[in-house]
Amino acid sequence: MNLLLNDDWDIYVDGTGQLAVTPSGEYNVAQMVANEVKLFLGEGWYDRSQGLPHFAITFSANPNLPLIQTLILDHVNDVEGVVESDMDFYVDNERTMRGVIIASTSNGKLVNVQY
Numbered sequence: 001m002n003l004l005l006n007d008d009w010d011i012y013v014d015g016t017g018q019l020a021v022t023p024s025g026e027y028n029v030a031q032m033v034a035n036e037v038k039l040f041l042g043e044g045w046y047d048r049s050q051g052l053p054h055f056a057i058t059f060s061a062n063p064n065l066p067l068i069q070t071l072i073l074d075h076v077n078d079v080e081g082v083v084e085s086d087m088d089f090y091v092d093n094e095r096t097m098r099g100v101i102i103a104s105t106s107n108g109k110l111v112n113v114q115y
Helices: 026-038 054-058 065-077
Strands: 082-091 097-105 110-114
Touching (some): 065 097
Antiparallel strands (some): 097 110
8 A cells, every 4th residue: 555645746635534545556556666766865764775866866967867767767677566667768958857667567557657
């Protein structure tokens, strides 16, 4: 069971007043993949070893895009329910990395996560 996050990336209550949880299946995997990409190294509340080294690598003066892609996909592939992943990305004029992560789930479905 994972808590469902709203568009502001925050938990909320459902119509019955209970904490909302993700539906099982692809939506759950997609949210966990998005969490992996958003989590900065050292930000994990219970495990500071989790997360991507965004400050050290992603936000550097001359980011190494193949290295960033490898790091992201390694973390995505560690998500429960993901058997394989790939990503397509680009850097826009404002130096913002955008794209999509495509993850194959253990039940054979594809999950697309935009960032």
